[in-house]
Amino acid sequence: MDKVKEYIERNKNKFLEELFELLRIPSISAKSEHKKDIITCAELLKSHLEKQGFNNCEICKTKGNPIVYGEKIIDNKLPTVLVYGHYDVQPTDPIELWNSAPFEPIIKKTSIHPEGAIFARGACDDKGQMFMHIKAFEILNNNGGFPCNIKIMIEGEEEIGSDNLEIFIEKNKRKLECDIILVSDTGMIDKKTPSITIGLRGMTYMELELTGPNRDLHSGHYGGSVINPINELSRIINLLHDNEKKITIPGFYDEVIEYSDFERKKMGSIPFSEIEYAKSVGITNPSGENGYTSIERRSIRPCLDVNGIWGGYTEEGSKTVIPSKAYAKISMRLVPNQRWKKISQLFSNYIKKIASPNVTVKVSEHHGGEPYLTSTESKAYKSASKAYEDVFKKEPIPTKDGGSIPIIAQFEKILKSKTILMGFGLDSDAIHSPNEHYGISNFLNGIETITKFYYNYTK
Amino acid sequence: MDKVKEYIERNKNKFLEELFELLRIPSISAKSEHKKDIITCAELLKSHLEKQGFNNCEICKTKGNPIVYGEKIIDNKLPTVLVYGHYDVQPTDPIELWNSAPFEPIIKKTSIHPEGAIFARGACDDKGQMFMHIKAFEILNNNGGFPCNIKIMIEGEEEIGSDNLEIFIEKNKRKLECDIILVSDTGMIDKKTPSITIGLRGMTYMELELTGPNRDLHSGHYGGSVINPINELSRIINLLHDNEKKITIPGFYDEVIEYSDFERKKMGSIPFSEIEYAKSVGITNPSGENGYTSIERRSIRPCLDVNGIWGGYTEEGSKTVIPSKAYAKISMRLVPNQRWKKISQLFSNYIKKIASPNVTVKVSEHHGGEPYLTSTESKAYKSASKAYEDVFKKEPIPTKDGGSIPIIAQFEKILKSKTILMGFGLDSDAIHSPNEHYGISNFLNGIETITKFYYNYTK
Numbered sequence: 077m078d079k080v081k082e083y084i085e086r087n088k089n090k091f092l093e094e095l096f097e098l099l100r101i102p103s104i105s106a107k108s109e110h111k112k113d114i115i116t117c118a119e120l121l122k123s124h125l126e127k128q129g130f131n132n133c134e135i136c137k138t139k140g141n142p143i144v145y146g147e148k149i150i151d152n153k154l155p156t157v158l159v160y161g162h163y164d165v166q167p168t169d170p171i172e173l174w175n176s177a178p179f180e181p182i183i184k185k186t187s188i189h190p191e192g193a194i195f196a197r198g199a200c201d202d203k204g205q206m207f208m209h210i211k212a213f214e215i216l217n218n219n220g221g222f223p224c225n226i227k228i229m230i231e232g233e234e235e236i237g238s239d240n241l242e243i244f245i246e247k248n249k250r251k252l253e254c255d256i257i258l259v260s261d262t263g264m265i266d267k268k269t270p271s272i273t274i275g276l277r278g279m280t281y282m283e284l285e286l287t288g289p290n291r292d293l294h295s296g297h298y299g300g301s302v303i304n305p306i307n308e309l310s311r312i313i314n315l316l317h318d319n320e321k322k323i324t325i326p327g328f329y330d331e332v333i334e335y336s337d338f339e340r341k342k343m344g345s346i347p348f349s350e351i352e353y354a355k356s357v358g359i360t361n362p363s364g365e366n367g368y369t370s371i372e373r374r375s376i377r378p379c380l381d382v383n384g385i386w387g388g389y390t391e392e393g394s395k396t397v398i399p400s401k402a403y404a405k406i407s408m409r410l411v412p413n414q415r416w417k418k419i420s421q422l423f424s425n426y427i428k429k430i431a432s433p434n435v436t437v438k439v440s441e442h443h444g445g446e447p448y449l450t451s452t453e454s455k456a457y458k459s460a461s462k463a464y465e466d467v468f469k470k471e472p473i474p475t476k477d478g479g480s481i482p483i484i485a486q487f488e489k490i491l492k493s494k495t496i497l498m499g500f501g502l503d504s505d506a507i508h509s510p511n512e513h514y515g516i517s518n519f520l521n522g523i524e525t526i527t528k529f530y531y532n533y534t535k
Numbered sequence: 536m537d538k539v540k541e542y543i544e545r546n547k548n549k550f551l552e553e554l555f556e557l558l559r560i561p562s563i564s565a566k567s568e569h570k571k572d573i574i575t576c577a578e579l580l581k582s583h584l585e586k587q588g589f590n591n592c593e594i595c596k597t598k599g600n601p602i603v604y605g606e607k608i609i610d611n612k613l614p615t616v617l618v619y620g621h622y623d624v625q626p627t628d629p630i631e632l633w634n635s636a637p638f639e640p641i642i643k644k645t646s647i648h649p650e651g652a653i654f655a656r657g658a659c660d661d662k663g664q665m666f667m668h669i670k671a672f673e674i675l676n677n678n679g680g681f682p683c684n685i686k687i688m689i690e691g692e693e694e695i696g697s698d699n700l701e702i703f704i705e706k707n708k709r710k711l712e713c714d715i716i717l718v719s720d721t722g723m724i725d726k727k728t729p730s731i732t733i734g735l736r737g738m739t740y741m742e743l744e745l746t747g748p749n750r751d752l753h754s755g756h757y758g759g760s761v762i763n764p765i766n767e768l769s770r771i772i773n774l775l776h777d778n779e780k781k782i783t784i785p786g787f788y789d790e791v792i793e794y795s796d797f798e799r800k801k802m803g804s805i806p807f808s809e810i811e812y813a814k815s816v817g818i819t820n821p822s823g824e825n826g827y828t829s830i831e832r833r834s835i836r837p838c839l840d841v842n843g844i845w846g847g848y849t850e851e852g853s854k855t856v857i858p859s860k861a862y863a864k865i866s867m868r869l870v871p872n873q874r875w876k877k878i879s880q881l882f883s884n885y886i887k888k889i890a891s892p893n894v895t896v897k898v899s900e901h902h903g904g905e906p907y908l909t910s911t912e913s914k915a916y917k918s919a920s921k922a923y924e925d926v927f928k929k930e931p932i933p934t935k936d937g938g939s940i941p942i943i944a945q946f947e948k949i950l951k952s953k954t955i956l957m958g959f960g961l962d963s964d965a966i967h968s969p970n971e972h973y974g975i976s977n978f979l980n981g982i983e984t985i986t987k988f989y990y991n992y993t994k
Contacts, residue, residue: 277755279755279855281853281855283853288818289816289817289818290816290817290818291816291817293816294938295840295842295866295868296736296738296868296936296937296938296939297833297936297937297938298816298833298937299736299833299838299840299866299868299937300823300824300832300833300836300837300838300840300868300937301812301821301822301823301829301832301833301838301937302816302818302821302822302823303818303822304840304841306772306840306841306842306843306844306863307772307773307776307840307841309769309844310768310769310770310772310773310841310844311769311772311773313765313766313769313770313773314766314769314770314772314773315773317766353760357748357749357750357752357757357761358748358749358750359747359748359749359761359762359893360892360893361892361893362760362761363760363761363762363891363893364759364760364761365759370760373759373760374756374757374758374759374760377759378759379758379759379760381754381758381759381763381765381766381857382763382765382766382769382846382847383754383765383847383848383853383854383855383856383857383858384765384846384847384848384849384854384856384858385765385768385769385844385845385846385847385849385861386844386845386846386849387841387843387844387845388841388842388843388844388864389842389843389864390843390844390845390862390864393901394740394742394842394864394866394901394902395842395843395864396738396740396842396866397842397843398840398842399842399843402844403849404765405847405848405849405853405854407754407758407853407855409754409755409758409759432822433819433820434818434819434820434822442852442853443853477755477756478755478756478757478758478759478760479753479755479756480755
């Protein structure tokens, strides 16, 4: 095993130079003027895969940005790992808040990374994390070859919704068949506390449009005698929670997994301070569903938030109007085993039931995704866990994230395979923000952990 | 008395021509490019007053648009009437919805006005109604002279809030001393059902700003564990009414005048159909405070409406955000003897009491005005009532309006005089809208009624 560490030590400058080359390409998927850069980036990745002996390397066309694919089948009797990552990056606005050019990567020391961190757009999300896999392949290749079959799929539209990825995997189900999927696009608790994300919340995102009177009315002439859709919308929103801050939609909790006291206690052992948490967002106290801790509320419990509301006069000054319409965008984060389509339906039914007959309610669905949960008992999880422990000298904590990565649930649905989220990012990495960076040690430890995963998994 | 009718019949074409000249001046107070037109309009009115023998005719400068003033003191022992009106008009947008140019008055027949109506911006509000008074002066002048002292004050900022009028009347308290004030800037029930507005609601207009977390948060990572200011704002708004749709602010109803069954029955005799009312605004049923009719709810009862609400993501599509802030504009219509400053304070105290300690609440006051009520027992009211009855062959119904004209309460406060609102407009006149118009018969009947008021009042 020392060979892995040694190889990394010997090649780290080359690894960084290669990553820098990748980071210099402004492959922003949200901006059409970067189409050429997207192609350049895909071609560079293809050449990297070819260099590691992948066969059938392809730049697969989609309706949007291409997907880079490669595979190396050693032996059909051996297990197959599918790696997923993305080469597109977020836009750089607000550009004036960057301390160095986003596509001219440089190394700077920070308090968290005294050994140095790579500053560039995509350094962590996801070029840096995705490239760790390609460098793990290089190590495997130079130390006796791949111990199993490996497939890799790197998309260019993750930052704009992965619309064409789902179509691609539907079409290539056979080709993408695998035993386990590896993704490095998440984080760990802190630099010294490794963790593996085993749960993600799902989501359903809805919009309400309430219509009261058929036009805006003068609030003096009509006020008090005609329903006001904003007042009514507030009433409806308020009815969605009870005094215990439980969601009141009938059937909403029916499929929610309840955890045993033992499991909740284990969850509670994750280093976390309620006081520091409140302070970090400037509120007096965390709050939410009665009977749960903040960690639980944002991981194993579903929730409902109004993400936007508008209606009537919203400019400066005053206007005495009873508006005809009022709107709200409402999303619900879901947990296993809730299904988003069913929850959307329950939500819609309930809203229509509680709304006054004096308003017309239109409920529409923006999008959704299923929650995801993977077991800590699988061979793949145990192999990853042992690899982290080898590198970080600490058993990684299995955590459940409050956010959603809908594509992970889609992988399971279409490919019937579980995913191990081997993330090495930190909250402080400023992904999606100015001055995104990625610790050099996170990058190198990631390469080592991923490489060791393969040895553990195929042992 | 026939002399009045006869004079009008003989001079109606001249009256209309003179009104048309006034209507051709685009005296829009909201747009600074019309400053010159404002002056032209004020000068034309001054010359009209001089023609009727008013003394001390002045164009009184203010910080904004000037006020035209004139007076004719016959005898200090005789009563004094003060007439108030305004010569400024609303903007014409959306101009494309006008069927004729707003400042080129023309006469067209309508189903309500088969005898013809004057189409122009300001035809009813308020040039047409204000000019009826000047024409009444002409009739008085040509039929034995003024029967009492008359003062007239015509402002040019009514459509933009009358900010400088209050300063003017404060400064000129002595000069404006009077026994009664006459204003024609309201309407009547319908063309054949005269009415006199004896009550106006007051108002207080507030704004709420709720701050939860110190920045917008990702609703996946934080959802369920941190207060969402939009959800909280909805809860607060909902708490402002109980299930009977009564306002829950402690002390809110303390000063509200309760009417006897007899008075409410009389009020109920006004021609009004709840079904037609609902239909006219496209709702299933009127609704509001339990135990009251729609007429009562919008005249003798106070109410609370959210006039605007906003927070979070309100553009197309979706964004998963827990916003830092949420806002609402909330106005309350008040009835005698509520006082708006006190109600603002009660509102503010209550909001702060019910808000969660996890949000910061800023309550601010936009503006307000006192409710107004005048007696049907005064000599002035009876004189006006008899004049309407002479002209329309029907006793006018005393009505209470849901809207607010704050300056009327200010007149009472500063000048210690009551106002008689002798309005001749109709709901269908489209004031503030495209194709504003004023029935020729409303205009001529108005002149006759006003003239007869003076004879009744000085008898």
